Amino acid sequence: MNIDEFDARIRAVPNGGVTSAQGFMAAGVHAGFRKDPKRLDMALLVADEVCPVAGTFTQNRFCAAPVTVSRAHLGGVGYGMARGVVVNSGNANAATGGAGIAAAHETCDIASQVLGCEPEQVLVSSTGVIGQILDIEPFEEGIPAAADALSRAGGSDAALAIMTTDTHPKEYAVTYESQAAGYLGSTFTVGGCCKGSGMIMPNMATMIALITTDAPVRPETLHGLLRSAVDQTFNRVTVDSDTSTNDTCIMFASGKAAPMLDPIDEGSDAYQELERAIYVVCEALARGIAADGEGSTKLVTVTVSGAATPQDADTAARAVANSPLVKTAVAGHDCNWGRVAMALGKCGVAFNQEDVDIDIMDIPVCRGGLTVPFDEDEALRRFEAPEIVIAADLGAGDAQATVWTCDFTHDYISINADYRS
Template sequence: MDDTKKAWKLINGGIAAPKGFYAVGVQAEIKYKDKFDVALIFSDVQAQAAGVYTRNIVKAHPLYLTQRHLKNGLARAIVVNSGNANACVGEFGDQTAQAMAEVAGTFLAIPPEDVLVASTGVIGVKMPIDRVLNGIRVASSLLLNHVVKGIRGQKEEADQAAHQAALAIMTTDTMVKEYAYELPCSQGGVIRLGAIAKGSGMIHPNMGTMLGFITTDAFLSSEELQQILREAVDESFNMVTVDGDTSTNDMVLLMANGASGITLNGADRANFVQMVNSMCIELAKDIARDGEGASKLMEVSVSEAKTKEDARKIARSICGSSLVKAALFGEDANWGRILTAAGYSGAGFDPNKVDVYLGDLMVAQGGKGIDFSEDKAKTILELKEVKISLNLHDGKEKATAWGCDLTHEYVTINGSYRT
């Protein structure tokens, strides 16, 4: 990622890079041995917090608990497990989510209402609660040890611990998704932003089986955080699709503890908003790039649309088309599938004005095919990251979505996911 023209820079530390935040991951053997599967994220002071959740009406038990705990806009910790979704298991699921918050709260000496809970994994299977709670106890002990070391100025192990937290939230992911940025402020000092995410399959706009956790040491109110997060999610996680499925557990949480001592305003605040947007977009692209069985990242940009929503609908529709995704896998410059997917997106546009590009190669103009180099098209489609763009010549709005190709491996992975 190129940060050379940004107001911020990329740094180490992941989710624990902001001042006053700590994170750990442990192996609780929820589903597999030797896999990190319980993560704990903690602020050593009270933090303002905000959340965005799946729009699926079937929701996991921890999601309901987190929504209740976030009504006051405050949080101190997030506890997450992979290997089991804790979804669709009745009263036991509610009790499990509550127990996770209570155990974390007890060991961290904070109210359970200040603990947010998330889970990811198989739906409809009861959580092995004893293993999970033991994992939370171990994670809490490790985390408090890091807090003590941090107070003494000894945070040399913090980066590795935060990395293990990123590992712990993964399911079918093949790559860790974590970032940290640092933003110098005009008033002096710096603010930091850290994040981890997971997502690989069951991904679709309105969020799909993905979790995202973001921390900052800037001071912002929960109301400000909610607005910033919602806008960032709309430009990132709600513009990524892998397979057309939206899950039960999806959530993105943002915590701001103010430990930097900096209250954002003016240009600093504007840079912070852009920094959050950029981080969410990078995480969304990583999710698409890591799509189950994927071999290519697809980026679809739509320009000169009449409305922002029209541009978004078209970009998402193309990314979600099984035929477009299959053509991408087969490296077939079948631009007709691209225009067709735009046509059924529900967006309003004149197909007789549309230009279609693969990379910088125009393959259709004014909604009609033109002569183009098949060899050049093949070279573009052989890339690991393929850009598709449409100019609608109908307005001033634009949008970008991300997806991946559809491979044989996707079927292999999802044909035996539960067993």
């Protein structure tokens, strides 16, 4: 498949989100995890019938109870069949021991009764403060209320309900007409929503992301597609180098857009189309997380090329993206490439400093490891853009990697110094 040709055919769905694909409904309600009655704090996403699902989860050893329970419901392999997922904000249900596991199971029980499925066909996810017992009562009223409110338009409320310190909901969807053998003329949709926005350096998945498609896919195939997309998108976002205890990314495939057709086979043209569409949605959502990082005013895209190995490229790009000194320089609109050089140099990857080129906002600022005179006024002007692009070429090979982050501002400090108060 020609990716450029496919990208020209793929279309963003206006106001698209997690319910843009056929066969899904969602709702967001105020269940009572938060004090403010106007704030939505519980989301329910449901497929019309039990359908293939896949998930990826945090690698943090202090993993939250809902991660443990959802992993178990996916049979420990990351994929299976499920009907829906319940997400609450305001409490992470992490470091809560047996009581937390019990609360996660009870949530699945309540949802299974309301939806008429097995408890193992429900997944759960939580986000918020760590170390506080999760109250079950809000679910007892919230899940039936959410079930009553389920609709194709409910994706937006679901996106609102999973937010913590996010300043706005993050949703995206794309649609395309397949030109692949066996699926010619079928229109498939992939959509999703997610939340950031602190404790973000996902290691397997983002904080919370829900993705759906109406393409027909087997659970195991879906898992492979999701893992690949997560690895290239959510796992390349870092707000603060801190990995959440609750990272969860769940994807459902209803098959509703082509109910009479066989599941899409791995490696086929139809697979490649779907793979790309999932990537595009996840990339949009992942960039959304980075851009809305706590206190952020800028999306920062760091690309390292010319690395000796893909691992080196990734390590170097993360070193730049995680450097507080680089991130504060961006906040200060300071084209201070010395800090980029410092970050490249500290991370242990192989290169010679005399081979390094650095561009900031397409301005060559370092060539062969040496400073290049540049127009500071022009640099200041380019720093007004909403996305700051930092590109470094190590001159040590052919590998490259991109990582997304945000700038580091006073508001990050304010948000996190006062988080529990």
